[in-house]
Amino acid sequence: MIALYVVAAIAVFAAVRAILERNTGRRFPHANVLNFAVAGSLVLLLDHPITLVAAAAYFVGSTLEANAIASTYAGGVKR
Amino acid sequence: MIEYLVFAAAFGLLLLGLHRKVIARVQLRPGPPVWQEILHALKFSFKSTWVPKTASATLYVGVVLIGIGIWSAALFVVLAGESILILFAIYMLHKIVEHGFGLSSGSPYGKFGGVRSVISAASEIPLFVTIAAIYFFTDSLLLRDIVAYQAVHGPLLLIAPPAAIAMYIVILSKLPYGPFSIVESKELVSGYKTEHFGVWRAGISVIDGTKTFVLLFAFVAIFIGAMPFWAALVIMTIVLVSLSFVCAVTPMLSPFDSVTVQGIVTLLMVGYAAVLWWVMP
Amino acid sequence: MLGELLHILAAAIISWILFVAVDIFFKLPETGGVVGATAIARDIEAGGGDLAGGTMMGNIVCSPDASAGTLLAACGVYVAGIPGGLAAATLVFIGNRICHDPGYAGTTGAILATFVIYGFTLVGFAASDFIAGMVIAILTIQGLSHTHASRLLGRLWRVRE
Amino acid sequence: MLIITRISRVLSNFQNLVALFAGACIIVSLIGILSLPLAFEENQLYPKTRLDPTSGLYPYDRGGVPFGTTEVICQYPENSPYAGYVTTYLTPLSLFLAENTLYIGTTIVAHPGGIIDEILYNTRGADTVVETSILFTAFAIASYLYRREEE
Amino acid sequence: MNTTFILGLAILVIGVLSVAFVRPKTYVARLINLEIPAWGLLLVMLAYDEALALMTFVAVTAISTFVIVRLMEWRDASC
Amino acid sequence: MIIPEYSLGLLVAFAAMGVAFFAMMRETDGFHRLLLTDLIEVVSLAFIALIGTDLAEALILPGLVVGTSELIALSEIYRIKEGYTRPPDAGLQIEVMESAPGILAALLVVYGIVLSGFSGGVVAGLGVLFYLLCRGHDERFELIETASGYSWALWIVAFFIFMILPQYWFFAVMLSGSAILVKVMAKMSLIGTMRGGPNA
Amino acid sequence: MPDIGGDPLFVLEFGDILHYYTPYTITLFLLALIFTGLAIASRPERQIDIAFGGDAYYAKETTVSEMRFRRFMAIACGLATLGAMGSGDLFNFTLFVSLVGIANIGIVAAVKNRHVLDAAYEYGIVAMVATLPLFGGAALVVATTGTLAIPALAAGGFAVPLVAKAFLALGVIGEGMAPFYAAKAEMFRAPGAPYVIMCSLSSLLIFLRVVEIVITI
Amino acid sequence: MIFELQVVFGLIALLGALSAALIRDSYGKLIALGILVSGVLPFIVDRGYLDVAIAAALIAPISTIFVLMAVRRAEP
Structure with missing residues (x-):
């Protein structure tokens, strides 16, 4: 149970940091922490094998999202 | 049944002739004879008839038949004392028939006549508020129930005068030469009727006659109640003459002004219906 | 209560060492896997950080790396023991392919972490401690101070070189 | 008279159409707010009762025997004599999922057989007919316009 | 009265306001803001356990987004 | 209160x-x-x-x-x-556009087929759309549309089975579920192809 | 059963959704049927336009594909109107009305003319936002009364809130707005009388039907 | 779910929504949207709709990628 509280607290902290950060590039690591925390808390909330898939799907999805945003932010691949 | 139809058409055309006569007299002109419209209808029946090359033939012919059909149906609805909702539905659908007349020929005059008739669809909307207002009193929309209600409580003309005024305005907007007759204004030659000639035009005359008869008869039945048939005819004539006076002294509005005025009438009627809804138990 | 907190802290340190070691072994700080990672590194460097460390942080953001592998392995062990951890490794592998990551840091990290965590569960740790610990570990890297974290990572990277 | 002319000038321009309609909608929404609170009728058709989180079909478990009857509260039960049969039918795949897992009831129910299929296809099938026709018509418009440009 | 419901309504209101009075008034900003009320509505559906509708809604929102983005692409290509 | x-x-x-x-x-x-x-x-x-x-x-x-x-x-x-x-040129040029579509689209399509019905159609359609968007396409536009039209007709047939021959409900539910899946999926994925190009 | 349009003549059952026909709705139904038949059977007229500033005139021509598409839309519109006339279920009715709206837009949008397309777009926006009052109205009715069937609602015992009725009426007005706003004859510039008539007929008919519904429930 | 946790995740979702509404930069908006999604997902999982959560988590980035196609072009 304590693990869940710790994770949730970190999630809020990361969310606040991500919102307050002004520089777009440096927002991503904060959002990344949030993704970790939420993926962890999903599993802690519901202890079931499929939750693992859900957490992984969420994590991969949000990583993909961050990746896409960051790559577009960088201007895309020059060809 | 056919004799009712013939009588209604003939009497309606007579009323229309009277309408022209009264307007002319008010405007200090001699005017055509009262039976002029009947003569018109007869004359057109024997003139040569074909379909214009540019027209959409099926539609061109079809709307005439549909027009006669719906107004005959309306006549029987009124005579049988069925739901006035059907009557008013037919009345609104007359718009579509007008529209069909205008657009099917390919002539620009007809087209604009038809377009104007669609624009003025707002003129029918007061009808529904009228219906709602009547429904608040009678709890039924069957004509026979309304007549029965009036036999007990007295004419609706006195009970719900705004509704009567609204329907009066609606009938006014259907009569030729009135302030709202934008579909037949002179810059459009004969409006939607322009390209229909010969037998088709005679059909239009029948439609007009039946329409006038049905509307006035319905007005009398809804707002004054049961009475002998001859008395109904007399009152219809009186109502028509009063309408003719209005037509004679008012100018024709421009198309959108006419819509606006009718819209304002609708709004007032909505207000009236809302008050009724508030007051009635 | 306190014991569990200590467990979490210990787990945080263990997973920190684990994932940083695996990431550095797989040369994450060397180059950005995708242009997004490079852009993040650039921004971190502009904020006073270190480029190599920033690149590694960018790579962590942009693709499931050893840290994600550790987290998901912990989750897997938490829900289903060793098979769960291996399933998590598979999922991380798929995630890597989705995110256009050529390397195998995440998969390796996940498999490694599965056994490490399973081993620690035998000595009294709970797998949930490792979930929380991993989140704390990633917080120290990504969430507290980018400048200091990237300098630290950069220094470690230069040690490996 | 001047006001009427001005109103009709506004009305006659179809560019103002959306604004007029939106204005009417705002007025009605105000009426809606004024008419609150509205009581919620508890006696609903197809109610969402019997929510049992421990069932494999949660939240769509409506009980019943496959190829037997289930009680479905619909408006005219006499018009769909087989109402409830669909609800309780599980395909082999969904049966397997239902027996082995919790928490993916939505997938199981979306698979043919289930309360939503019951409503959408059987008791309120006409809705679905119309709705697919709307999709069809809208798509016909879009593809006609698109292809015309191609020519 | 549960948290999900209240939260959903709050996010719905925030989202509707943000779409209606969008700053800066660009198409992209409005398009992004459109996602906010969608998630709010999702929470409302969740509060009533309408899981299937919720899933379909998420997918349909993505498709609508694409429809609009496609239009914006054509627009940019021609301007 | x-x-x-x-x-x-x-x-x-x-x-x-x-x-x-x-x-x-x-x-x-x-x-x-x-x-x-x-x-x-x-x-x-x-x-x-x-x-x-x-x-x-x-x-x-x-x-x-x-x-x-x-x-x-x-x-x-x-x-x-x-x-x-003027048709738009190639879309977003980032790395994940090459790696993600295949896997994600496959996942979504498979899941959509499992779901079937409306929801499945939309989910699978989204997957196909995403794939076509990223990878380009040279499909036969008419072919997909025809398939969609036929499946619509099948669904109507299923509807009438429900209404007229309710004892065959089982056949009807299977038919309607798959027909709607195909129809919605086809329509939704066609949007992805409506982006100009050689054969759209 | 609703008595406002007369006693129902017959009832078609589609599961929970009834289609019933009173003398009133059957009148409307027949008219819609006749005009749909006309739209199928008749060819578009060849419109004559007068060249400005001279006495020359010319007949407008349309492509076959455009005519075919508009006829298809007109038929779809007619079928939707037929459905809406008989439908005895509120939500089903709103869906039919939406179909009428979208088919109307289709009829207008097929014309290759900037002004017509402008108008079609504006109508389209209205038709689309009108789904909010339509569906909202149906949803309010089902939430406050627990049923959607018009016959059941007409039988009495339910307090349908006024705002739900207003929603329904407003939604139908929105969906059927296009023809009333034929302001500068935008829709009528191109030939195709049978189709344009279908457009305004359907709007009128759905309006007539919703009046009956609103008074009945 | 425990009430405190509901508050925590609700707070995250609210913060995400508010900042997505208020931030003017497109990338910032998208990141804030991601935060909103992270706040919402625990609620779905907590109710036990894991399949829905998986689908939503996979579809959300696709939606973001669609938006990104527009964002890139909106840049000068």
Whole structure:
């Protein structure tokens, strides 16, 4: 149970940091922490094998999202 | 049944002739004879008839038949004392028939006549508020129930005068030469009727006659109640003459002004219906 | 209560060492896997950080790396023991392919972490401690101070070189 | 008279159409707010009762025997004599999922057989007919316009 | 009265306001803001356990987004 | 004082409707109006969602599809009206566009087929759309459309089986589930191909 | 059963959704049927336009594909109107009305003319936002009364809130708005009388039907 | 779910929604949207709709990628 509280607290902290950060590039690591925390808390909330898939799907999805945003932010691949 | 139809058409055309006569007299002109419209209808029946090359033939012919059909149906609805909702539905659908007349020929005059008739669809909307207002009193929309209600409580003309005024305005907007007759204004030659000639035009005359008869008869039945048939005819004539006076002294509005005025009438009627809804138990 | 907190802290340190070691072994700080990672590194460097460390942080953001592998392995062990951890490794592998990551840091990290965590569960740790610990570990890297974290990572990277 | 002319000038321009309609909608929404609170009728058709989180079909478990009857509260039960049969039918795949897992009831129910299929296809099938026709018509418009440009 | 419901309504209101009075008034900003009320509505559906509708809604929102983005692409290509 | 849940929801829905229409009233630009109609769709779904029964769900699904299909038609009208006729060049150029579509689309399509029905059609359609968007396409436009048309007809057949021969309900439910899946999926994925190009 | 349009003549059952026909709705139904038949059977007229500033005139021509598409839309519109006339279920009715709206837009949008497309777009926006009051109205009715069937609602015992009725009426007005706003004859510039008539007929008919519904429930 | 946790995740979702509404930069908006999604997902999982959560988590980035196609072009 304590693990869940710790994770949730970190999630809020990361969310606040991500919102307050002004520089777009440096927002991503904060959002990344949030993704970790939420993926962890999903599993802690519901202890079931499929939750693992859900957490992984969420994590991969949000990583993909961050990746896409960051790559577009960088201007895309020059060809 | 056919004799009712013939009588209604003939009497309606007579009323229309009277309408022209009264307007002319008010405007200090001699005017055509009262039976002029009947003569018109007869004359057109024997003139040569074909379909214009540019027209959409099926539609061109079809709307005439549909027009006669719906107004005959309306006549029987009124005579049988069925739901006035059907009557008013037919009345609104007359718009579509007008529209069909205008657009099917390919002539620009007809087209604009038809377009104007669609624009003025707002003129029918007061009808529904009228219906709602009547429904608040009678709890039924069957004509026979309304007549029965009036036999007990007295004419609706006195009970719900705004509704009567609204329907009066609606009938006014259907009569030729009135302030709202934008579909037949002179810059459009004969409006939607322009390209229909010969037998088709005679059909239009029948439609007009039946329409006038049905509307006035319905007005009398809804707002004054049961009475002998001859008395109904007399009152219809009186109502028509009063309408003719209005037509004679008012100018024709421009198309959108006419819509606006009718819209304002609708709004007032909505207000009236809302008050009724508030007051009635 | 306190014991569990200590467990979490210990787990945080263990997973920190684990994932940083695996990431550095797989040369994450060397180059950005995708242009997004490079852009993040650039921004971190502009904020006073270190480029190599920033690149590694960018790579962590942009693709499931050893840290994600550790987290998901912990989750897997938490829900289903060793098979769960291996399933998590598979999922991380798929995630890597989705995110256009050529390397195998995440998969390796996940498999490694599965056994490490399973081993620690035998000595009294709970797998949930490792979930929380991993989140704390990633917080120290990504969430507290980018400048200091990237300098630290950069220094470690230069040690490996 | 001047006001009427001005109103009709506004009305006659179809560019103002959306604004007029939106204005009417705002007025009605105000009426809606004024008419609150509205009581919620508890006696609903197809109610969402019997929510049992421990069932494999949660939240769509409506009980019943496959190829037997289930009680479905619909408006005219006499018009769909087989109402409830669909609800309780599980395909082999969904049966397997239902027996082995919790928490993916939505997938199981979306698979043919289930309360939503019951409503959408059987008791309120006409809705679905119309709705697919709307999709069809809208798509016909879009593809006609698109292809015309191609020519 | 549960948290999900209240939260959903709050996010719905925030989202509707943000779409209606969008700053800066660009198409992209409005398009992004459109996602906010969608998630709010999702929470409302969740509060009533309408899981299937919720899933379909998420997918349909993505498709609508694409429809609009496609239009914006054509627009940019021609301007 | 305890506020009943439904009334609170309605209050929010009405207020949201008022705000959305207010914005619509003030807006003159065509594209912004299109975006606002999308917002209004969301609000109208909120009204239905507040009912909270199984019926509500069955009503939301058609409502959703109606909203999207009208949006498709309107966006095409807007494009033609404004004369945007040059097809756009290749879309976003980032790395994940090469790696993600294959896997994600496969996942979504498989899952959509498992789901079947409306939801499945939309999910699978989204997958196909995403794939076509990223990878380009040289499919036969007409072929997909024909398939969609036939599946629509199949669904109508299934509907009449339900109504006229209810004892064959099992056949009907299978037929309708798969027919709607194919139909919705085809329609939705076709949007992805409507981006100009050689054979669109 | 609703008595306002007369006693129902017959009832078609589609599961929970009834289609019933009173003398009133059957009148409307027949008219819609006749005009749909006309739209199928008749060819579009060849419109004559007068060249400005001279006495020359010319007949407008349309492509076959455009004519075919508009006829298809007109038929779809007619079928939707037929459905809406008989439908005895509120939500089903709103869906039919939406179909009428979108088919109307289709009829207008097929014309290759900037002004017509402008108008079609505006109508389209209205038709689309009108789904909010339509569906909202149906949702309010089902939430406050627990049923959607018009016969059941007409039988009495239910307090349908006024705002739900207003929603329904407003939604139908929105969907059927296009023809009333034929302001500068935008829709009528191109030939195709049978189709344009279908457009305004359907709007009128759905309006007539919703009046009956609103008074009945 | 425990009430405190509901508050925590609700707070995250609210913060995400508010900042997505208020931030003016497109990328910032998208990141804030991601935060909103992270706040919402625990609620779905907590109710036990894991399949829905998986689908939503996979569809959300696709939606973001669609938006990104527009964002890139909106840049000068």
